[in-house]
Amino acid sequence: MTPRTAANPLLRIESLNVAYRRDGDAVPVLFDVSLSLRQGEALGIVGESGSGKSTLAMAVMRHLGRAGRITGGRIFFDGVDMASLSARELRRLYGARIGMVHQDAGLALNPSMTIGAQLTEVARAHLGSTRAEASDLARTHLRSVHLPDVDRIMGAYPFQLSGGQQQRVVIAMALVADPSLLLLDEPTSGLDATTATGIVALIRTLAAERGMAMLAISHDLHLMARLCDRVAVMYAGQVVEENRADAILARPGHPYTRGLLECLPPTSGAGRQILLPVPGQAPSPGDRPAGCAFGPRCGLFTPDPCGAGAISLHLSASGGLVRCPKAGGTADASPVRGLRPPGPEIGAAPVLLRVEALGKQYADRTGRRMVTANEGISFTVRRGRMTAIVGESGSGKSTLARIVCGLETATEGRLLLEGVDIADLLAERRTVAQRAAVQMVFQNTEMSLNPAWTIRRQIMRTLRAAGRPDDMGAEHRYAQLMDAVRLPLEAGERRAGELSGGQRQRAAIARALAASPRILVADEPVSALDVSVQAAVVELLMSLSRERDMTLVVISHDLPLMRSIADDLVVLYRGRLVEAGPAGTLLSAPVHPYTRALVAAADRPATSAQTVPDKGCLFAPHCPDRMEVCSLRAPPERVLGQDHRVACHLPDNHALGAFGEGRACHGHP
Amino acid sequence: MKRIAATLLTAVAASILLFLLFELSPRSVAIATLGPFATPEQQTLWLQAHGYMQPPQVRYCRWLGHFLIGDFGQSRAFAAPVSSVLWPRLGHSLILVACFFAITLPVALPLGIAAGLREGSAVDRIVSAIAVATSALPPFASAVLLSALLVTRLHLVPGTSIMTEGWDWRQVVLPVLVLVLSDVGYLARITRTSMAEIMATPYIRAAILKGMSPARILFRHALRNAMITPFTIIMLQVNWAIGGVVVVEAFYSFHGIGTLLLQAALRKDLPLLEAATFVLVMIAGITQMLADIGYAFLNPRIRLS
Numbered sequence: 001m002t003p004r005t006a007a008n009p010l011l012r013i014e015s016l017n018v019a020y021r022r023d024g025d026a027v028p029v030l031f032d033v034s035l036s037l038r039q040g041e042a043l044g045i046v047g048e049s050g051s052g053k054s055t056l057a058m059a060v061m062r063h064l065g066r067a068g069r070i071t072g073g074r075i076f077f078d079g080v081d082m083a084s085l086s087a088r089e090l091r092r093l094y095g096a097r098i099g100m101v102h103q104d105a106g107l108a109l110n111p112s113m114t115i116g117a118q119l120t121e122v123a124r125a126h127l128g129s130t131r132a133e134a135s136d137l138a139r140t141h142l143r144s145v146h147l148p149d150v151d152r153i154m155g156a157y158p159f160q161l162s163g164g165q166q167q168r169v170v171i172a173m174a175l176v177a178d179p180s181l182l183l184l185d186e187p188t189s190g191l192d193a194t195t196a197t198g199i200v201a202l203i204r205t206l207a208a209e210r211g212m213a214m215l216a217i218s219h220d221l222h223l224m225a226r227l228c229d230r231v232a233v234m235y236a237g238q239v240v241e242e243n244r245a246d247a248i249l250a251r252p253g254h255p256y257t258r259g260l261l262e263c264l265p266p267t268s269g270a271g272r273q274i275l276l277p278v279p280g281q282a283p284s285p286g287d288r289p290a291g292c293a294f295g296p297r298c299g300l301f302t303p304d305p306c307g308a309g310a311i312s313l314h315l316s317a318s319g320g321l322v323r324c325p326k327a328g329g330t331a332d333a334s335p336v337r338g339l340r341p342p343g344p345e346i347g348a349a350p351v352l353l354r355v356e357a358l359g360k361q362y363a364d365r366t367g368r369r370m371v372t373a374n375e376g377i378s379f380t381v382r383r384g385r386m387t388a389i390v391g392e393s394g395s396g397k398s399t400l401a402r403i404v405c406g407l408e409t410a411t412e413g414r415l416l417l418e419g420v421d422i423a424d425l426l427a428e429r430r431t432v433a434q435r436a437a438v439q440m441v442f443q444n445t446e447m448s449l450n451p452a453w454t455i456r457r458q459i460m461r462t463l464r465a466a467g468r469p470d471d472m473g474a475e476h477r478y479a480q481l482m483d484a485v486r487l488p489l490e491a492g493e494r495r496a497g498e499l500s501g502g503q504r505q506r507a508a509i510a511r512a513l514a515a516s517p518r519i520l521v522a523d524e525p526v527s528a529l530d531v532s533v534q535a536a537v538v539e540l541l542m543s544l545s546r547e548r549d550m551t552l553v554v555i556s557h558d559l560p561l562m563r564s565i566a567d568d569l570v571v572l573y574r575g576r577l578v579e580a581g582p583a584g585t586l587l588s589a590p591v592h593p594y595t596r597a598l599v600a601a602a603d604r605p606a607t608s609a610q611t612v613p614d615k616g617c618l619f620a621p622h623c624p625d626r627m628e629v630c631s632l633r634a635p636p637e638r639v640l641g642q643d644h645r646v647a648c649h650l651p652d653n654h655a656l657g658a659f660g661e662g663r664a665c666h667g668h669p
Numbered sequence: 670m671k672r673i674a675a676t677l678l679t680a681v682a683a684s685i686l687l688f689l690l691f692e693l694s695p696r697s698v699a700i701a702t703l704g705p706f707a708t709p710e711q712q713t714l715w716l717q718a719h720g721y722m723q724p725p726q727v728r729y730c731r732w733l734g735h736f737l738i739g740d741f742g743q744s745r746a747f748a749a750p751v752s753s754v755l756w757p758r759l760g761h762s763l764i765l766v767a768c769f770f771a772i773t774l775p776v777a778l779p780l781g782i783a784a785g786l787r788e789g790s791a792v793d794r795i796v797s798a799i800a801v802a803t804s805a806l807p808p809f810a811s812a813v814l815l816s817a818l819l820v821t822r823l824h825l826v827p828g829t830s831i832m833t834e835g836w837d838w839r840q841v842v843l844p845v846l847v848l849v850l851s852d853v854g855y856l857a858r859i860t861r862t863s864m865a866e867i868m869a870t871p872y873i874r875a876a877i878l879k880g881m882s883p884a885r886i887l888f889r890h891a892l893r894n895a896m897i898t899p900f901t902i903i904m905l906q907v908n909w910a911i912g913g914v915v916v917v918e919a920f921y922s923f924h925g926i927g928t929l930l931l932q933a934a935l936r937k938d939l940p941l942l943e944a945a946t947f948v949l950v951m952i953a954g955i956t957q958m959l960a961d962i963g964y965a966f967l968n969p970r971i972r973l974s
Binding site (some may be wrong): 063066090091092094095096100102104107108110111112113121122125126148157159170501550605660 | 760788848870871872874875876878879880881882885889890892894964967968969
C-alpha cells in the first residue's frame with residue numbers, strides 16, 4: 001500500500017449531484033456534495049430521513065439502483081475515478097478495499113446461510129483463501145469483535161443470535177479482507193443504548209488498530225461525534241456544516257445543527273429541561289425551497305440573503321465550513337432552555353393505577369414451553385405524575401403496556417384501576433368507562449392507523465364509541481382535538497399514508513385523546529420519528545397531559561429522553577422489575593446494579609440471549625456486584641421509600657455506596 | 670418422524686370421515702345398490718347378507734382392514750374389483766402429472782427467476798405479459814384451441830386420449846400441453862414475485878457490496894430463499910393435477926383418476942368412490958409431508974426450532 005498524504009486523500013467526493021427517476025422526472029436528491037477523507041480518518045455524515053445521507057453512501061459504492069443516477073461530479077477512491085470502473089473491478093473493491101457495516105444487522109445477514117458461510121465467502125472471493133484458511137480467518141475476526149464461543153457462532157444461523165451479536169458479526173464480515181475504508185450505515189440502529197455504546201467503542205478500537213478510514217452515516221449527531229473525528233451535517237441533499245466532532249457539538253454554526261442539538265435531551269443529568277423543537281418538517285426531495293433549504297424552519301430567516309439564491313459553504317467561526325449567511329453573527333448565542341415543572345408531590349397525588357405482582361406467561365411457538373414475558377411486577381402510577389417504563393428490547397415493557405390497555409390479559413397478579421382489578425379483562429370486556437380511561441398510542445403509526453380511512457373518520461369513530469351515540473358535539477370536539485394536537489383541519493381529510501411521520505403520530509394521539517382518557521399509555525411514541533420532529537411530539541404530549549389532567553405512561557428504551565420528562569421510573573430487565581421509584585431518586589442514587597449501569601450507560605458486554613440463567617437473579621451473569629446467593633435465589637423485592645422498590649440481594653449499605661458512586665458518575669453538584 | 674405420525678393420523682381421520690360419510694346410513698347404501706324399486710324387505714335382506722347390521726365400529730374395522738390389504742371391494746359400475754379399475758387409472762394420472770411437471774418446472778422456474786432478478790426489465794415485462802395471457806385462458810378454451818391447431822390443422826397428434834389400443838404416448842401430448850399452458854404462467858409469476866422480493870432484501874444488497882459474483886448471489890444467496898413460495902405452490906399443485914383436472918381428462922376422454930371419480934359419483938358406485946377418494950387423501954397427505962420436509966430444508970428457522 002502506498003503512503004498517502006493530506007493532499008492525496010483516500011476518498012474524495014467532488015461536487016456530487018445525484019438524481020432519482022420518479023414518474024419519468026429526475027428528482028435531484030444530492031446537490032453539490034464535496035467531502036474528502038484521509039487514510040485512517042473517520043468522517044460522520046449526520047442527517048434525517050430524506051437528507052440524502054444514504055444516497056451519498058450508496059453513490060460512493062456506485063450502487064444507486066436502477067432509478068438513481070449520478071448527474072454530476074466525481075468520486076475518487078484511492079486516486080481512481082469510481083465512474084471509470086467496470087462491474088468486475090467494482091466487485092474487487094467491494095468487501096476487499098471497502099468494507100460495509102449495514103444497518104439492522106438482522107436483515108443484512110442471509111437467513112438461510114450459516115454465519116461461517118457468510119464470513120468465509122468473503123475471504124475465498126477476495127483473498128483466494130482455501131476453505132481452511134478462510135475458516136481460520138473468519139474465526140479470528142469473530143474473536144476480534146469479542147464474540148464468545150466462536151465455534152458455535154460459525155455454525156449458527158442469524159436468527160440464533162441476539163441483535164448485538166448480529167451487529168458484531170456484520171462488523172467482523174466487513175473486516176475479513178482487511179479493507180482500507182469502512183462504510184457504516186446506522187451502525188447501532190436497532191440496538192439498546194448499552195449495547196450500542198459497546199459497539200461504538202469496538203469500532204473505534206478496531207479502526208485505530210488497523211489504521212482504517214471510516215465513513216459513517218447516521219441520524220444521531222451525538223453518536224457520530226463519539227465515533228468520528230469530523231462530522232458533516234446534511235439537510236435536504238446538501239452539506240450544511242462540516243467541522244471537527246468536538247467543535248460541532250460545542251459551537252454549532254448552522255441553525256439546523258443547533259436545532260438538532262437543542263431538541264435532544266441532554267446526555268447527562270443536567271436536570272429536566274424543556275426540549276426546543278425545530279418547527280415544521282424537512283422538505284421532501286423535489287420540494288426544496290429556493291435559497292436556503294432550511295429557511296422555512298429557521299428563526300433567523302430573512303428574505304435577503306437567505307431566500308435570495310444558492311447559499312455557499314464558507315469558513316465558520318469555529319474553524320469548520322458552514323452553509324449559512326447568518327452564522328458567526330448573532331447566531332452563536334447559546335440555547336436557553338427552560339426547566340420543566342415537576343409533577344405533583346407523591347403524597348399529594350392519588351394512586352390512579354396500581355400494578356401488583358403482575359405476570360404474563362404464554363406458550364411459545366411449539367406450544368410446549370411456557371415463556372415468561374412478565375413476572376412479579378409491582379409499581380404505582382399516580383395522577384399527574386408521568387411514569388416512564390424503561391428497559392432494553394426483550395424486557396417485557398411492551399407486554400406490560402398491552403396488559404394495562406387490555407390488549408392482553410395478565411396470567412397472574414392484579415391491575416387496579418382506581419381500586420378495581422382489571423388484570424384479566426380484555427379491552428372489549430371492560431366497561432366503557434374503564435376502556436375510555438386507558439388509551440394507547442403505538443410506536444408504528446403506519447401499522448396502528450387504518451390506511452384506508454381518513455384521519456377524520458378514525459377520530460370521529462373513537463369519539464362516537466366513547467361518547468353518546470347521538471352526540472351532536474362530536475364535530476366540535478373533533479375540531480378541538482385537531483387543534484389540541486396542532487394539526488390543520490385539512491390534514492384530517494387525508495389518509496395516514498399522505499401524512500408525514502410526525503403528523504401521523506399527532507393524528508394517533510388525537511385519536512387516543514378522543515376517548516378523554518385519564519391514562520395515556522404511549523409505547524415508544526417518538527422512536528420512529530426524525531430527531532428534529534421528536535421534541536415537538538414529546539412536548540405536545542407533556543402539554544396535553546397538563547392541560548387535560550391526563551396521566552402519561554411512556555414505554556421507552558431511551559433513558560436520556562425519559563430522564564428529562566419522567567416523574568417516576570420503572571426499570572424492567574427480562575420481564576422482571578429491577579427498580580421502580582421517583583425519577584430523581586433513581587437517577588441520582590440508583591440502587592440496583594442494572595439501574596446504575598443504565599444511568600451511567602457504562603460500556604459492558606452485550607447481554608446475549610443465550611446466557612439467561614434458569615434461576616436466581618436474571619441479571620447476575622452481567623452484574624459487577626454478583627454474590628453467591630444471586631445465582632441461587634430470585635432477589636426479594638424490598639421497599640426502600642415511598643413508591644421506591646428494588647429487587648436485589650445487595651444489602652442496603654451497598655445502596656448507600658452506590659449513592660456516592662452515582663453522584664460521581666454524572667457530576668451532580 | 671413427527672411428520673410421518675401426523676400424516677398417518679390424517680389418514681386415519683380421513684378414513685373415519687369417509688366411512689361416516691358413505692356408510693353411516695346403511696339403508697341408503699342398499700337403495701343405491703338395489704335401486705329405488707326394491708322393497709324394504711329386500712333391502713334388509715341385502716343389508717344382512719353384506720354385514721351392514723353389525724355395529725358401525727366393527728364394520729369400520731373390517732372395512733379398514735380390507736382397505737389396508739388393498740381389497741377395496743367390488744365396483745358396481747365396472748363390474749370388476751375396484752383395485753383392477755383404480756390402479757391403472759391412478760397410473761395414467763401419475764404419468765400425466767409427471768409429464769406436466771417435467772415441462773412446467775424447467776420452463777416456469779427459470780423464466781420467473783430471470784424476470785424477478787431484474788424487476789422492470791424487458792425480460793420481466795415479456796414474461797409477465799405471457800404469464801397473464803396464458804393463465805387468463807381457461808383449460809377448456811385452450812383445449813379447444815390446441816385441438817383445432819394441432820389436430821384439425823396440422824394433424825400432428827390424435828384428438829382423443831382414449832387409448833383403446835393400449836398406452837400411446839402421442840395421446841398424452843394434448844392433455845399435458847393444456848395443463849402446462851394453464852399453469853406455466855401462474856407458476857412463473859409466483860416465482861418472479863418471490864425472486865424480486867428476495868433481490869430487494871438488505872442481505873442481497875449486503876452480498877453485492879461484499880463483492881460476490883452475480884452467479885454466487887443468485888445460486889448461493891437468493892435462490893434458496895426465493896424458492897420457498899414456489900415450492901409450496903408446486904406441492905399444492907401435485908394434488909390438483911392428479912385428481913382435480915376433470916375438465917381436461919373429460920375433454921380428451923383421458924382415463925385418469927379425475928374422470929373415474931366423476932363416473933363413480935354419477936353412478937353411485939360407493940366402493941369405487943370410497944377407494945378413489947381415500948387414495949387421493951393419502952396422496953395429499955404424502956405431498957404435504959414432503960412439502961414440510963422440503964420447507965424445513967429451505968428454511969433453517971423451521972428446521973432448528
